[in-house]
Each structure stands twice: as C-alpha cells, then as structure tokens.
Amino acid sequence: MQAPTNSFRDSSQVMTSSADPMLPLLFPLLQAFPAPLRATLVAAGEEIDAPAGTQLWQEGQDITDIILLSSGIIIASANPNAGSREFLYGHMSAGAVAGLHALMMPSHAQVQLIVRQDAHYLRLPLSAVRAALTAHPAAWEAVAHELAQGVFHLMNMINLLGHSNGYQRLRRLLIQMDRRAKNEHLPSGLILNQQEIAARIGLSREMVNRMLSQLRSGGYIEQDERGILQILQPLPREF
Numbered sequence: 603m604q605a606p607t608n609s610f611r612d613s614s615q616v617m618t619s620s621a622d623p624m625l626p627l628l629f630p631l632l633q634a635f636p637a638p639l640r641a642t643l644v645a646a647g648e649e650i651d652a653p654a655g656t657q658l659w660q661e662g663q664d665i666t667d668i669i670l671l672s673s674g675i676i677i678a679s680a681n682p683n684a685g686s687r688e689f690l691y692g693h694m695s696a697g698a699v700a701g702l703h704a705l706m707m708p709s710h711a712q713v714q715l716i717v718r719q720d721a722h723y724l725r726l727p728l729s730a731v732r733a734a735l736t737a738h739p740a741a742w743e744a745v746a747h748e749l750a751q752g753v754f755h756l757m758n759m760i761n762l763l764g765h766s767n768g769y770q771r772l773r774r775l776l777i778q779m780d781r782r783a784k785n786e787h788l789p790s791g792l793i794l795n796q797q798e799i800a801a802r803i804g805l806s807r808e809m810v811n812r813m814l815s816q817l818r819s820g821g822y823i824e825q826d827e828r829g830i831l832q833i834l835q836p837l838p839r840e841f
Contacts, residue, residue, distance in 0.1 A: 625724060628697050629670050634744035639734055646730035652717045659700075659715040666709070667725045668701040674721025676700075678713045679801065690801035692755065693718070699748050704728055705735075763804060769841035771803040772813055776823065780833040783826075793829045813841060 625644065626633045632640055647667075652658065658669065661680065669676075671694055678691040678700075691713055694700065700715060705728065735741055758778070765771045779792050786792075794802065800810040814831075817823045822838070823831050 625670070625672065628672055629699065631670070631699060631702075631741070631744045631748060634741035635734055635738050639738055643726065643730055643734045644724065647724050647726040649722065649724050652721045652723070654717050654720055656717040656721075657714065658717065659711040659713065661711055661714050663711050664709055665701050665704040665711055665728070667727055668699065668704075668731055669715070670724040670726065671698045671700070672696055672722050672724065674717060674723075675719040676715050676721055677718045678715055680713050688801050689804060690798055691759070692802075701728070702745055702748050703752075705732060705745065768803070768805045768809055769813055771805065772799070772810065773837050775799065775803055776817075776831060776833060776837060779831060783830050783832060794831075816841075 626640060632644065635643060652674070658676065659665070673696050676694040676698070678694065680689045680691065694715075709728070735745070762771055762774050762778075765774065779794075783792050796811050796814065797807050799814075800807040803810075814823070817837070820838075822835055823833055826832050
C-alpha cells in the first residue's frame with residue numbers, strides 16, 4: 603500500500619472549475635433533486651483530482667463534507683498505526699458516497715480513507731446537502747438507500763468476522779469475491795494482495811499466505827489475468 607500524503611486538503615489535489623454533466627447519472631442521490639436545486643448543490647461543491655496515496659480522512663477527524671467518487675478507487679481502513687494488523691473495511695469505486703451518516707449523527711470519521719488508484723470526486727459541504735434536503739425532502743429516500751447499502755456491507759462483514767476459525771473467514775471471503783467477480787463487470791475491491799486479504803479478515807499475513815499457498819497447490823484457487831483470485835472447485839470445509 604502506498605504511503606498516504608499528510609493532509610485532507612493536500613496540495614497535490616487539483617480542483618476543477620466546472621461540474622461534470624454526467625454526475626447525476628452516476629449518483630442517484632444527485633438525481634433525486636430537481637434540476638435547478640441539483641445545479642445549486644453541485645455548484646456549492648468542488649470537483650477534485652486526487653493521486654494515489656492521498657489521505658482524504660483520518661480517524662477521528664470532523665467530517666464537514668460528503669465525498670461522491672466518480673472514478674478511481676478509495677480504501678477504507680482502521681487502526682492505521684497497528685502495523686500488520688490494520689483492518690481493511692473495503693474499497694470504494696465509482697458511484698460510491700462517503701460521509702452521509704454525518705447528516706444525522708456525530709460527524710467524526712470512524713475510518714481513514716486513502717486513495718489507492720488515482721481518483722476524481724465531488725466534495726459537497728454537509729451544510730449545502732442539508733439545505734438541499736430541507737428544500738426537497740423527497741430526496742431523503744435516496745439518502746436512506748445509500749445508508750442501507752452501507753448497512754448491508756457491514757452486516758456481511760460482521761457475519762464474516764463472526765467465524766472464530768481463521769480459515770472459515772478466508773473461505774467465506776474467497777467465496778464472496780468469486781461470486782462478485784462472476785456477476786460484476788468492474789473488479790474494484792477484488793484485486794487484493796495477501797496483506798490486504800489479511801487486513802480484511804483480521805488475520806496475520808503469514809497465516810493467510812500459508813492457507814492460500816495450500817489452496818493453490820491443491821488446485822482449489824488461481825489468479826486470473828486481472829490478478830483476481832478465482833475458485834476452480836468447491837473449497838474444503840476444513841483446513
């Protein structure tokens with residue numbers, strides 16, 4: 603993982619002056635507002651290009667903006683100072699939104715966000731989003747949909763981490779990734795190195811390396827040309 607740059611408003615970020623007219627097609631949240639109100643909301647924000655390694659959030663910082671990611675990949679993780687035991691929540695790709703929870707609860711970041719692949723995103727002030735929602739309350743339905751997707755992701759993660767057996771965590775993650783690779787066109791969050799897999803399931807890199815090596819040698823998994831692990835035959839129940 604590339605070392606992050608130091609600041610949320612890093613000098614390497616490039617701000618563009620005009621909004622992308624395709625943004626409403628990518629974000630149902632924006633599409634939920636009438637065109638004039640949407641234009642006012644987008645005009646209150648900033649479109650930003652952030653290179654890989656840029657840190658967008660630090661754990662514990664105040665959240666004052668919502669991030670709408672239109673390209674690139676951002677990773678969400680916790681315990682960044684815990685060395686090999688940093689925990690990886692997942693990857694955000696085009697269409698992802700971060701920070702909506704701060705509309706309704708204490709606005710402190712529970713994770714750190716770091717750009718993994720050069721990203722372009724729209725940064726909207728929370729105050730502007732609140733004003734738009736007050737003017738058009740029907741758009742709260744789009745907010746609820748975004749938050750429900752986040753809850754679904756967290757429930758999957760809780761179910762995965764609920765396994766006390768390390769191999770069962772790995773097995774479940776591999777099955778989830780294989781299913782996504784077959785059903786989704788974009789590979790975001792599927793090209794994970796062994797350190798990232800370990801951080802995703804709360805195990806040491808050494809343990810993950812050993813289990814993956816044995817699964818490969820047993821003919822259960824392989825990496826495709828994109829670098830995505832795929833399952834060749836049903837994974838064994840026990841390791």
